[in-house]
Amino acid sequence: MNNGLTKKATKSTVYFIRIKKDSLNKEVKDTLAIRENKYNLNDQISKLIQRTLIDNEKMEIDYIYNNFGKIKTEIVKMSNDNSNNTVDYFYKDTLLIKTLSETKNDIFRFKQIGEYEYNSENTLKQSTLLQQYIDSESNDTITNTFEISKYDNKELVTKSELHNYKEPKRNRTSKYEYDCGILMKIREFNSKDSLISNTEFKYEFDKFENWIKKELFINKELNFIQTREIEYK
DSSP states (O other): OTTSSSSOEEEEEEEEEEEEEOTTSOEEEEEEEEEEEEEOTTSOEEEEEEEETTTTEEEEEEEEEOTTSOEEEEEEEETTOSSEEEEEEEEETTEEEEEEEEEEOSSEEEEEEEEEEEOTTSOEEEEEEEEEEEETTTOOEEEEEEEEEEEOTTSOEEEEEEEESSOGGGOEEEEEEEETTEEEEEEEEOTTSOEEEEEEEEEEEOTTSOEEEEEEEETTEEEEEEEEEEEEO
16 A cells, blocks of 8 residues: 555554653653654545644645656645745656755755665665755855665665764664564664664554554663554545
8 A cells, every 4th residue: 555554544643652761660651742644545645744742843744746646745844934845756757766855044054865776677776865954154064964775675674874974983874674574673883883772663453454553672671652543444
């Protein structure tokens, strides 16, 4: 399905919950954000609304599609910013080859460029993402990162390398492991190739085999829970 689910749906809502321990070592749950996805008649995401509860901010994304049913533009609106930001998608035939987003304000200019490469069978094999924050007054680059992601023959990301050109010591490599296409583990390595975190995922599924609860264990300790409510057609 185009909605990432096994069945047609009108909406899904995900709750992002952080797990902490209090002074008595008791588990405390804190809901950080709520994300709502709405789907169109073609079972594609048409709108995303995310609210962060700690600062009461809201982000809305509207998805515009071309005549081939591919995303053409994302229109992003933040509650703390009156301007709309866009992400434009570019295709060669029906294959996505580039995404471009640029934001300007009085303080900085942000640019994000994604590029995509395919094998001879038109299966995604690699993507790159360049992110730059540039000081609007001095034109100095504040941050400059470049991420390379590799994919298997099912277009699941298997490895990503994040390069921070201003602070190379913050370079990171992540490796992903799956079970029947479901993400089960992410191992993160630092710039010296030392393992710094191991994130494991545990799931609960509904009768349609869509996950409704996802637990994130970082270095064997439960840190986050995501719960999902799905409104099926």
